[in-house]
Amino acid sequence: MVIEVDSAADPRIADFTRLRDTDLRKALEPEQGLFLAEGEKVIRRALATGHPLRSVLTTRKWLPSFADLPADAPVYLASDEVMENITGFQVHRGALASLHRLPLPAVPELLGRARRVLVLEDLVDHGNVGAIFRCAAALGVDAVVLAPRCADPLYRRAVKVSMGAVFAIPYARMPDWYGGLADLRLAGFQTLALTPDQHAPALDKVQFADRVALLLGSEGDGLSSHWLAEADQGVSIPMSPAAMALGVDSLNVVAAAAIACHALLR
Amino acid sequence: MVIEVDSAADPRIADFTRLRDTDLRKALEPEQGLFLAEGEKVIRRALATGHPLRSVLTTRKWLPSFADLPADAPVYLASDEVMENITGFQVHRGALASLHRLPLPAVPELLGRARRVLVLEDLVDHGNVGAIFRCAAALGVDAVVLAPRCADPLYRRAVKVSMGAVFAIPYARMPDWYGGLADLRLAGFQTLALTPDQHAPALDKVQFADRVALLLGSEGDGLSSHWLAEADQGVSIPMSPAAMALGVDSLNVVAAAAIACHALLR
Missing domain, CATH: 3.30.1330.30 (Ribosomal protein L30/S12)
Structure with a gap:
């Protein structure tokens, strides 16, 4: 019509x-x-x-x-x-x-048979959320779990930057931030907190369990200290010491997510 | 004053x-x-x-x-x-x-003692160029070579997105696109062309030479067929078959660059 x-x-x-x-x-x-x-x-x-x-x-x-x-x-x-x-x-x-919109599944339902999951804490930039969905989908992550305050994947810019990948990968939103990792643990997921801390073991050296959830924090501050403490372990992406001396000491969250998803699916 | x-x-x-x-x-x-x-x-x-x-x-x-x-x-x-x-x-x-601005070095001079180099063909988005410099610097790439038409790393948005990494990593601009890979070959670099073609060997499986140059193409079309043919070999990042069936069949150039730089420095 x-x-x-x-x-x-x-x-x-x-x-x-x-x-x-x-x-x-x-x-x-x-x-x-x-x-x-x-x-x-x-x-x-x-x-x-x-x-x-x-x-x-x-x-x-x-x-x-x-x-x-x-x-x-x-x-x-x-x-x-x-x-x-x-x-x-x-x-x-x-x-x-x-x-x-379609109703979102509950987190335990989403986790069902998933083996590789991303968990996004409080990302604020819709373009970053869209770009991370695109990486996650393209590289074969099974599902995405969002903290209550993470930016909406169906916001116009997120949909656009994702090139529609927000429709290709199932996701759910946890109802509660503080105890939000409990469902993952209950479902037997190893929870890995991505951190810029270079003392944390490199992602490539970590022994992955059968089910792995990788936690990513917000653009500015990274993961909350609460989630860092709650996770099974911190993991890092090794940075160049020369670059760190020059003050280039971190990756943006999309670049970090891309490297992490690729490592997760190795 | x-x-x-x-x-x-x-x-x-x-x-x-x-x-x-x-x-x-x-x-x-x-x-x-x-x-x-x-x-x-x-x-x-x-x-x-x-x-x-x-x-x-x-x-x-x-x-x-x-x-x-x-x-x-x-x-x-x-x-x-x-x-x-x-x-x-x-x-x-x-x-x-x-x-x-400072005068840029000539390509042979830039390549000097570099062992891991990125070569950017015709990227048009200044934000992408800045983000790639940030990845390259943080992960330890030694230098960046730009094709004649690649967007300027000192454009305001590139400087900003790079968080100043455009100053942390040396770069040069090749005077000629068509024969642009000759200087790399002369300096003994293995030239690897990143391609979405899933028949190309996975980046993680490639045996790197002592000196490696990774070629990245433009946002829309990727590398030119000329450079793809000129490079020593094509390399790919494996995509999820399930996502490809849903039409999510590529990564954005920054995500691809992040994964590639990380692989290059392994």
């Missing part, structure tokens, strides 16, 4: 317009259970993983790509100008979709 | 104001041989590696941090409002410095 819209103020495309403001977006998304996907490829990955479509907003050029969508979902057709007006910038590959 | 400025239009701070526009910045920087560093820590790394200071622009709060700078370099003092006016956003840690 194609519907032309000629103004960004049209209430039928409110999913796309009122989500422009960061605070509104944060307030509305969890409440209404919606999220936005950008570009045909990512939209199709969201659909293929069972997320019910609410509507699509696109331009004439990209309209044919969406000819096969479920007939009951409106496809709003806008001019390039209206589209840019709505989003404040050029939309990647000319299409946005609004989709319904 | 502290000089108060009360307007963004003051010609004495033109280094900071006219560099606001992307095109101007691109046009002016190479010609005048300047670059900008942001935040005390990064500014100090630039100074410590011998880059002559032209001027600093800061606010009252951060002024004491710069009390020990060379007396002949002007420190322009602006209000928070003027500062934000100039840069269009909040400046990270309240200080910008304008510095002179």
Whole structure:
């Protein structure tokens, strides 16, 4: 069902317009259970993983790509100008979709048969969360567990940076931070806390158990001391002593996650 | 020498104001041989590696941090409002410095005693270049060689994302792309081309020579077919077959570089 819209103020495309403001977006998304996907490829990955479509907003050029969508979902057709007006910038590959979230599994259910798991503590940057999901999915991590305050993987920027990998890898959010590692221990996971502390054994030298959960902390401060103490052991990525002398003494969290996932799947 | 400025239009701070526009910045920087560093820590790394200071622009709060700078370099003092006016956003840690570039070494000179080298072909994103320098420096890569069209490591965003690692690791730019690998071969480097092609041997299984150069391609298309053919061999990072079936079939270039640098230094 194609519907032309000629103004960004049209209430039928409110999913796309009122989500422009960061605070509104944060307030509305969890409440209404919606999220936005950008570009045909990512939209199709969201659909293929069972997320019910609410509507699509696109331009004439990209309209044919969406000819096969479920007939009951409106496809709003806008001019390039209206589209840019709505989003404040050029939309990647000319299409946005609004989709319904799916209920997340509980952590014990998520862990089920998983053997290699990432646990993200309080990452604040949605782009980093998206990039880590992309690494985790590409390298074969089975699942991701999020601390209560970790940034939302279905926030628009996270979805985009992940290239849709947030749909390819199952995840859950732990209800409680303080005792959050208990479910992992109960399920028999070895918990490894990634730390910049060069006294911790190198990740490549650690003997992995059958089930391994790797804990990653926030961008600035890394893991909380509580989780560092709760984990079975700390693990590190060896840094160059010459670089450390020059003050280059850490990796960004995405680079660290990439190296850690690769080591985990060795 | 502290000089108060009360307007963004003051010609004495033109280094900071006219560099606001992307095109101007691109046009002016190479010609005048300047670059900008942001935040005390990064500014100090630039100074410590011998880059002559032209001027600093800061606010009252951060002024004491710069009390020990060379007396002949002007420190322009602006209000928070003027500062934000100039840069269009909040400046990270309240200080910008304008510095002179140093002449880059020729490639053969750079390669000198280096044993582990990254070669970046046509990366376009300055943030990615900065992030790769940070990985390379932290993990102990000895030097970076840039293809003629690779994005500039001293562009403001690259400097910032690298956290100053662009000053910690020596680099050079090859004068010619087509024959660009000749200097590496002459210096006895094994040239390994990183490719998403899963038929190429895994990086972890490759026998490294005494001197190894790892080639990384651009964000979208990876390495050119010319360089892929010219390199001694292609190498890959193994991807999860399950993720590939879901269309998650590659890593972003920073994640790939992090894993590759880590493997290279094993």
